Amino acid sequence: MPGNSFGKAFTITTFGESHGLAIGGVIDGCPPGLPLSEADLQGDLDRRKPGTSRYTTARREDDEVQILSGVFEGKTTGTSIGLLIKNKDQRSKDYGNIADRFRPGHADYTYQQKYGLRDYRGGGRSSARETAIRVAAGGVAKKYLKTMLGIEIRGYLSQLGPVVIEQVDHGVTNTNPFFCPDASKLEALDEYMRALKKSGDSIGAKVSVTASNVPVGLGEPVFDRLDADIAHAMMGINAVKGVEIGDGFDVVTQRGSEHRDELTPDGFASNHAGGVLGGISSGQDINVHMALKPTSSISVPGNTINVDGEATDIVTKGRHDPCVGIRAVPIAEAMLALVLMDHVIRHRGQNAGVGSSTPDIARQS
């Protein structure tokens, strides 16, 4: 009933606040025998962490992850895996001015109302800091999916404010601080962000993530459809306000004869569906897009109320991303990996073994 776990068969349970002693989590359900070390997870943590470029927050988070259990002599043992990242650069005095008032557009007000009290330091549990553990856990899933099934998960920025990315070259994505897969847009992004930073304002973004080599058959209808679980995962990332699979909202004006992906002996003729049919993976690339709102932690003054309900105003100081969407790229990858991993295990448990028509996944693994 509580909400800090994700996944039914490959489950992560997380804890930790922005300015507490540490953040951490438990992975339960990782199959035994997978070669695993901290080094497998650190790469994505470094991609996510702030302070890596002048466009993201200057706060230094030393996201060094420790694997506390579940691995013996370099391999997973099938028991639960404890993950820990200590909080280092906390500087909590920066946040004193938000202890008694609610930042508009933040979780301050709703946490206070829901729980009757809140850890206001840096947003407490509602801080994006918490997503570091998702990235670490997603790294374990990525490793398994890649090693066992050849699944490749790649995210990228597809729009930042008015700058629309037009070409996707996965080789370009990780060569720039925007996770932009289109080299021809880098200058426009740089220019836009410079001006934005000067204005003290922030901007929204669109992020996309693709999974290739996904076997057909993942997804448990009618409620835990693969697309439904992906939507749950993505809408659960801080700041996400919209999720699309395949053609997404474009389908509103499409005709059936145009939208349907015809089948041929060589495979599907198109991929409007984004790799999911009837809630089950089709074997095509899974394509997901999401919209991320502009952060409300800006230096443009705004109206709000204090904890006593009186009118006041607020200027968020401290170090904040002008575009939180950028850093969502590795988070979105991690969440997609977690969903796929969960469904690989669920499918395998439920479907292997009866009759001759054993599905793909069981055969592959």
Add this chain to the structure above:
Amino acid sequence: MPGNSFGKAFTITTFGESHGLAIGGVIDGCPPGLPLSEADLQGDLDRRKPGTSRYTTARREDDEVQILSGVFEGKTTGTSIGLLIKNKDQRSKDYGNIADRFRPGHADYTYQQKYGLRDYRGGGRSSARETAIRVAAGGVAKKYLKTMLGIEIRGYLSQLGPVVIEQVDHGVTNTNPFFCPDASKLEALDEYMRALKKSGDSIGAKVSVTASNVPVGLGEPVFDRLDADIAHAMMGINAVKGVEIGDGFDVVTQRGSEHRDELTPDGFASNHAGGVLGGISSGQDINVHMALKPTSSISVPGNTINVDGEATDIVTKGRHDPCVGIRAVPIAEAMLALVLMDHVIRHRGQNAGVGSSTPDIARQS
């Protein structure tokens, strides 16, 4: 691990195929003492059922729901509620031609691959027929939410192909077969649908649903955020390819100073967030939008393969909706009711009772 249950505290578990003996389900977790009878559920079932207008499928589904348990002397007892709807008009011979080939854009291919066999009659479990039980269960949730908390849930068509709805008058929605809340668009819709039907093709749609009077505090971060669970619910409706909360994909080009909803002593000054902040309801209206793809059951011939992987073609005969999006309106309402109901119970269990700052919901109920 299997996927036919929805909700953690107010749980529905469903069964049934398009052409089996019956569809049904179990509601587990309904609080005791709620006045309830079949009549409370039948209204929405009638709104959902096909054959009510010339724009939806002519198939007559006599969606008469029976409550088999959990109600005694007109009130819920707190025990599980069995729901049953018998299948009547089955005419399974219509579907014989799809036994050996896969309809493009359907779940035929993925079900076959996942399970190694499938009930091809009318789509089997993947048929939208299954959603009738969601609507019945949602009716129980709606009744509770309305009775106990005054929550009102209203869905409507917001776009159908090129026809964009511009005004929302909830009084208009249920007076026309399109669930269109804008009287000025009825003629355009009628015209468009006539032409479409003649062409044998289908069209996508956008559907919206709003919940009013929602108390602040619903949602269980960091994973079972209210918005994440809504996205899961909506993306799990057949044909949905995109979900938005509040401003949705419009946030990509918004600035922080524009997007953030300022707080005043009289409440929020705007509602770009769509009623959810940090994954928790803010007390504002919850606004959700979703995109529904055009059905692939059309009479325009298409290419496909048969179960042996050989190229063939297909024309879907039988009675099908040219726009499945229309009938999704009561389904979307039901799913939103189920999510809210689940979170009312979850919040109440987890948060009542400690200290003086008891949250809203516990106070109200």
Add this chain to the structure above:
Amino acid sequence: MPGNSFGKAFTITTFGESHGLAIGGVIDGCPPGLPLSEADLQGDLDRRKPGTSRYTTARREDDEVQILSGVFEGKTTGTSIGLLIKNKDQRSKDYGNIADRFRPGHADYTYQQKYGLRDYRGGGRSSARETAIRVAAGGVAKKYLKTMLGIEIRGYLSQLGPVVIEQVDHGVTNTNPFFCPDASKLEALDEYMRALKKSGDSIGAKVSVTASNVPVGLGEPVFDRLDADIAHAMMGINAVKGVEIGDGFDVVTQRGSEHRDELTPDGFASNHAGGVLGGISSGQDINVHMALKPTSSISVPGNTINVDGEATDIVTKGRHDPCVGIRAVPIAEAMLALVLMDHVIRHRGQNAGVGSSTPDIARQS
């Protein structure tokens, strides 16, 4: 969070009261391709149902089960399976006298206090009538376990009041109305029950159940250990007050050198553990014993209170078992089948596929 579901991977969710329209349930998670029909389930239902001998209640329950979904052309499809048993012989007037007072030793008082109201007809949801659906669902699990893994599940009466069963011959168990595996005790049982019935009183019993050919490796430590899940299942059967695995309470006085089951190249040298080590099946027979209390529905008058808390007395009329323990035999078998089935799926999902040391179960199926 609500409690009418059992199992995480092979899940049953049940509904229904003693005197409602029907009882029923949903099996979610049954693998596809299993040959299945009502006939597979009816045998155990007939063994459980009352009225089959003069020692059990004379109430005629025509426990005819219907499979409403999830089976197509004689095989399971992998989708959820709806089960329904209509209530026929309800005679609710018999129970009028317990509407306003609580039977001592029954759930009457606790249901009233928990829910604030109760369906008093025949015990409502707390009636053993509900277990018929467990038996039906257990029948599906039994079929799978037998067909796919050769697992055999056999229950029997091991003690009834002072009559202790001394020999277990599974061939004898189902030839007598006591499920007694020891032919030499049938006369003593018959005599004891005759006298008991005359006295209007009831008696407790001990029931045992064994599973043979269970593969090594089932169980998910540290909380969902196989033995823990078995204890959950058995203690959840009406009237059960104690559960033992293997030597059970005898271990209190055993020494380590006596209790430990030594391993030899030909297998274990003994089975004090009852087939479970460290919460995981060892490949030996799983042996479970349980104690069932004497029913409180007796014609010996007793003191109680009414719904207003005033002192009164009660005599339970109607048709009741003098020893409810007897009928628990097929229920215990069903529950053990459900636990094993659940763990077969869980183990298979979680453990197949990595490295060369693929566990037994994956190899077998």
Add this chain to the structure above:
Amino acid sequence: MPGNSFGKAFTITTFGESHGLAIGGVIDGCPPGLPLSEADLQGDLDRRKPGTSRYTTARREDDEVQILSGVFEGKTTGTSIGLLIKNKDQRSKDYGNIADRFRPGHADYTYQQKYGLRDYRGGGRSSARETAIRVAAGGVAKKYLKTMLGIEIRGYLSQLGPVVIEQVDHGVTNTNPFFCPDASKLEALDEYMRALKKSGDSIGAKVSVTASNVPVGLGEPVFDRLDADIAHAMMGINAVKGVEIGDGFDVVTQRGSEHRDELTPDGFASNHAGGVLGGISSGQDINVHMALKPTSSISVPGNTINVDGEATDIVTKGRHDPCVGIRAVPIAEAMLALVLMDHVIRHRGQNAGVGSSTPDIARQS
């Protein structure tokens, strides 16, 4: 699906091996506002930890627990609580001789078979070391239950081998290293244990735990009955082979007229049921008993096989408890606290609010 979580509404998820870097866990679902610090948990950890007397293992575990999150300014915040205990005295060389052979009566064989590999150091995940985190988490539950509802949970040794405890004085229990509540038995216990230790053998034990002031109404039939969940919790403790509620196996020979607890205007006249009727707490004391097997880690040589299946023998050296049952007392208390806490939240969520007959618990809290 994986098994390292316990509880549905107040959930703990644990990780950690005997000789890894640390053991730890996450509590999810603790209500906000509860005063909490490490000091609240340390007392029970000290009671559980070995090395406190000459009768338990001499291994020094410095079980110092850290609360890493979920508490702010001395109160719980409603977010997840991270717990960590570092492993200090690991001495893993002691265990080298069991790397290639299976200790009879241990989880060595089943872990190896299930997962294909195992962390053999000190039993890895199957070590009782893991229960320290259960005790810490149980401490949080105990604190809430005591503070909010006045519930008192007290365990004690009720039998050790042939020494049967005859009087229960809770004031005596914690004054001796046996958790023995009967001062007149201390000498007999001391004598027995001395002789046992000299023999190099081990002995079983019976442990009991009682909860007082439990409100009526806890338990979610028909599967998550309070007694069923207690049985699950207790049978899930290492070495437990039997669980009883109330009169337990004595009911086998009881008559209905003797067993039923009559109700009077002043309460129940007896407590054969052990505080649970129909799976729901009755408001009487909850009485639970369990049987713990003698540990197999003894210096008496035994036959076994090695990982290649060849016959060999084994003598377990190192520091081991001659009676593991003794230390189970605080663990059993913790598990009962976790079950009750879970059901308090579940009951409150599911039952508050409708109609005038609001149940007890909602009124109290």
